[in-house]
Amino acid sequence: MAPLRHLLSIEDLGGAAGIEEVLRLTDSFVEVSERAIPRVPALRGKTVASLFYEDSTRTRLSFEAAAKRLSADTMSFSVSSSSVKKGESLRDTALTIEAMGVDAIVVRHSSSGAPQRVASWVGASVVNAGDGWHEHPTQALLDLYTIRQRLGGLDGRHIAVVGDVKHSRVARSDVLAFTALGATVTLVAPGTLLPPDLTGWPVETSHDLDAVLPNVDVVYLLRMQRERMTEALVPSLREYTARFGLTVRRAGRLADGAIVMHPGPMNRGVEIAPEVADLPASTIVDQVRNGVAVRMAVLYLLLGAGTDRVPTTDALALDPEEPLRRPAEVDA
Amino acid sequence: MAERERRIAPPYGGVFSARTRVLEREDLHRAIWRMAHEVIERNHGLDRVEVIGLQTGGVPIAERLAEALQAIEGVELEVGRLDVAFYRDDIGLRPVLPEAVTHIPFDIDGRIVVLVDDVLFTGRTIRAALNALNDYGRARAVQLAVMIDRGHRELPIRPDFVGKNLPTRRDEVVDVHADGVDLGEMRR
Structure with a gap:
């Protein structure tokens, strides 16, 4: 590198x-x-x-x-x-x-x-x-590390990134990092919270969390940014939770061994149910x-x-056995 | 040979080319048995002794040494592995990266630690290792076992147990591997 x-x-x-x-x-x-x-x-x-x-x-x-x-x-x-x-x-x-x-x-x-x-x-x-x-590159790196720690590796894994992808720097870094290491990423969100143009993004999209959940190794929940509510991108937080929140009932649809991630700070009861955040499958504290x-x-x-300065100690050390040569000898 | 040697031995990033075989495979094993006996003799047994190899060249030697120690004394001995990258004094002067994770599965407080490395050269790695060990506890004593002492010390450090004293030039490179020990140089 x-x-x-x-x-x-x-x-x-x-x-x-x-x-x-x-x-x-x-x-x-x-x-x-x-x-x-x-x-x-x-x-x-x-x-x-x-x-x-x-x-x-x-x-x-x-x-x-x-x-x-x-x-x-x-x-x-x-x-x-x-x-x-x-x-x-x-x-x-x-x-x-x-x-x-x-x-x-x-x-x-x-x-x-x-x-x-x-x-x-x-x-x-x-x-x-x-x-x-x-x-938010360091967030993506710590997410990668946590997934590797829990699941052994990224290659061939399927990861759902759920929520406000449009406004999320975490999602952007995560998609780059996850796919670079060979994972498949599905973005799950209402149309209003997806970026308007996904050209060139190596991802699939879905509006149906229930259909995606049984097939993923990782469900990555993004924070629902309450401040975005003023832009009327979702009808209400309650409706968002009903369709895209990881409720206790929904968490039951997850495959065995699947993990639940969140970059924090969590809105318990909005994108993640309080009980789900404390399950062993949740990696939030590990993250x-x-x-x-x-x-x-x-x-x-x-x-x-990361330095590329020339090493000094050995490279430039003079051979102590070599006698000092006069300029004339050097030129010759 | 150790990746570290490759990176820090001039010319940087060169390829090691062996010139002379200085120890054969059998000599290596004889030296390990002798050093094991010396460790036991010096410490009157192994009651308080722990063995820690320096990542990565010292670890296989430490494991062999521990094998011999166990065979002679009939005791169980776990081998620790120490990487000293974060304690080196040339951080910022050249790329310094750890080669493997440190793993010390025992408490070193009050124990006699035998540090093991393949080649002792300037002594700077050992200086870093002594500082690193300090962060794990207060050993009762630290002793140093090396397969090859090639001279050219830059610090007041002296080994307690030596496989072979090997006079070298500064620009030569020593490679300790499973089949023996070679002396040679780095070539582009």
């Missing part, structure tokens, strides 16, 4: 081989996280700043925990208590943070493409922690736990292992 400079999209990992490399590295960081002292000195002296223009608890804490377990220093920036309120532009904020000497910037923004812009302005590595409706290890792997790849 070529050295990784930024992680803005799942596609930055260069397909299945690069994704597998992250998952393999995650195995090592899961082991680190299970220790009595879950910390390694790998990124000592590096600084990771989080730049969050949108509210987030789990992603932000997860990145900070990951950085700390790698012994990196962390800086945190949230819009509600910062110079953005005084009108500072994204570019000026990014350059200011970089000037403080950070090595990586974790960006979340409500506009698609914001992390790409930041990456073009700064010398630090940029990690996309969710941009608008576009992508959060694996999230820290996956983000350690990503930060390590960006700041530790």
